[in-house]
Amino acid sequence: MDWRAVTFDWNRARAFLVTAEEGSLSAAARALGMSQPTLGRQVAALEAELGVALFERVGKGLELTPGGVELLSHVRSMGEAAQALALGASGRTQAIEGEICLTASEVYAAHLLPPVLGRLRAEHPGIEVEVLASNAMTDLRRREADIAVRNVRPTQNDLVARRLPDDEARLYAAPGYLDRIGRPRTSEELARAEFIGFDRTNVLITHLRDRGLPLERRNFPILSQSQLVQWEMVKAGLGIGIFPTWIGDAEPRVERVDAGVEPITFPVWLVAHREVRTSARVRIVFDMLAEEIRRR
Template sequence: MDWRSVTFDWNRARAFLVTAEEGSLSAAARALKLAQPTLGRQVEALEAELGVALFERSGRGLRLTPSGHELLEHARLMGEGARALSLAAWGQTEALEGEVAISASDAYASYLLPPILKRLHAAEPRIRIEIVVSNDLSDLSRREADIAVRNVRPTEPDLIARKVRDAMARLYATPAYLDRLGRPGLAAGYNAADFIEIDANNSLMRLLNTQGFSLDQANFPYRCRNFTVMWEMVRKGMGVGILDDRIGDADETVERAVPGFEPIAFPIWLVAHRDIARSRRLRVVFDALADGFSA
């Protein structure tokens, strides 16, 4: 059969693929930013076009039929091909203009990115930057962002990474708060202090207790997974928090807490899709970020 004579609607195949991956029409509709009835019609149209049932209802979700399982891998291959085509088309330009999406955590997006991007804009004013604020890993293969600032090295084979520095996380509090505590010089003197936890797994408490502290849940009256909000709580004198020392040391409203505390080292990686080599615009932004974070 001549492939040029075949007519096929990729939107329907994409609707099938995302519905299979998400497990329900409602979740797939949110992922594709479509109305659920529209998505449902696309799946039904593909079933009618192929002459097979792709899903059967199971409780509140959908379950693939045997035919659906058999065709899913073909749909995935089509999806990878479509993404590769999109990435190649996006990258085939040498013009230093257009949009670049950068994914970064809330703290880095708030405190470290702005001066870097200000210098970049002065040098290349036709490049527009979108900041994707997320403390989770953005999927660069799916174009959730073009470049990501991460604290872990990627393992995906289609991504490249450059380690720009080893950062140090330290404990901070306001001078007034430390004065109220009596400015203890040892970790044991902080048994009556309030700390701000940064996740639901009590990771900060466990970390500090390995360094001579003796803390329990009573020492953590606040928990916040947003570093920017946590930092504002520290600045308001609500307790002790931990943050990258490039941010903490630059803030005149706080100072380092706990003399002798061993800072926590963690890497900063810049990550991008391998197709960055085809786009001068992306390379310029990537290099500007590398220079800014490593300075």
Template sequence: MEWRSVQFDWNRARAFLVAAEEGSLSAAANALGLTQPTLGRQVRALEQELGVELFKRTGKSLELTASGFELIEHVRAMGLAASQMSLAAAGQTQSIEGVTRISASEVAAAHVLPDVLGRVRRTAPQMSVEVLATNSTSDLLRREADIALRGFRPEQPDLIARRVQDSRVRLYATPEYLAQLEQVDGQPNLLAAEYIGFDDTERLIDLLNQHGLSVSYRNFPLLTLNQLVQWEWVKRGLGIGLMLEAVGDLEPSVQRVLADHDPILFPSWLVAHRGLRTSRRVRLVFDLLVAELG
């Protein structure tokens, strides 16, 4: 294949990369904060500059052509290099102005971070904080966030992690829901109860079985990917669900299930890119998170 010499435009190459990764123009436009027509024009302009077709359009989906496959790894390497340059530049700043992005689960964002955010506002009122409340793992290497609060230790060598206090989690339900269950020796039959599942119900089943509850998929007739919705369902008496002990114990409409058992402990890790630890702004937020959560 012959490639013609072209004037390089990174915006067009990035549009091609994200469109390939997302699989559609609409998803790629949303990821880049562009309109779909704008992103489509960038991809078409790159195709015209290179003189090749990069995608096959099948309905609303995109499939890479042979030429697209040949180019995508080169563009992906360029994207990683651009991210590394951005990280290196961000790590050199000594200003505490600007935006620091924190990624955390929905429950952590709603119930764990507020105290930390208050301290940040008092310590550095000129700084802004953006919280990404998501149960997905944010890509710190691509600057989706500066800091992440996670339930696992990262394996990438470019990320650093600090373990903070484990999350104490318990099962909760309304007294009315527990009262309607079949009673065994004066206690609710939890093996016949209904539990509210997450996206990874298999992991939750394994976890409950490890704590003495022999449950299966039949015990999970309701599923939601949103932790705050799950908690609201528990408070409405739809079943048994997990919640942070500090949150559940303060909710008057529910009570502990298996109150005489120890809480379930989940590890918590603060994660940041190694280069960003030299940023005064990010380091300030990181250290405040350690002090508040440690």
């Protein structure tokens, strides 16, 4: 290598990388703890040095030019190398440490995350984990959490998402309850059963009707927005509930209620802030979650 030809300024490269990740000079300046004019001069100096326009202004934000897109992966690799160098210099290359917040629905948080967290704690004990079990959509852009398990695809450009294998749910009930109502075998017989619902809207009713179940509001005498409460009610014989097959089939106190009803499939997305590209801690947890969820 001709080292005399290597005159690259890492500070300018870092300014470009963070601006590309954050989407604006103001956000990048806050992330780096410097003034916006100083950051802007570093980016402009890099453009002059390379002879390439890296950004173009779109509204109040910035978008990468084709040349900027082409160079970003190289600069991102430099950022990862710089981070590895800093960790190595401090003797923490293998000791990934810090806090991370995960969010998932109640049923995923209770049944999906524990074995993942067990492996994570065994392999990376320096990572401290907070779990937000919520059926509401946590705002990753406001950093309410670092990584989310969701059933809808994110639409925000500043989030990174990975599609995982679809999940499948079926109807489940306690054997005693099915015995009491005569073990329905058809959708018409199921229309006389009682179901555990989420709320007083018709969203679930409409969805089940689309699948051939002629249900009415009277079929849902018990409601709870808590998935875990619903599951306990199903196991207690209070009615029929809808749950993922990998949970329902593993529970000896319930059984499937087929009655000709096709399983309900829905997507699973693993979502993170784009920091997943630069943070070793976030990336490790993100990849481990993806790996373990695929095994469910």
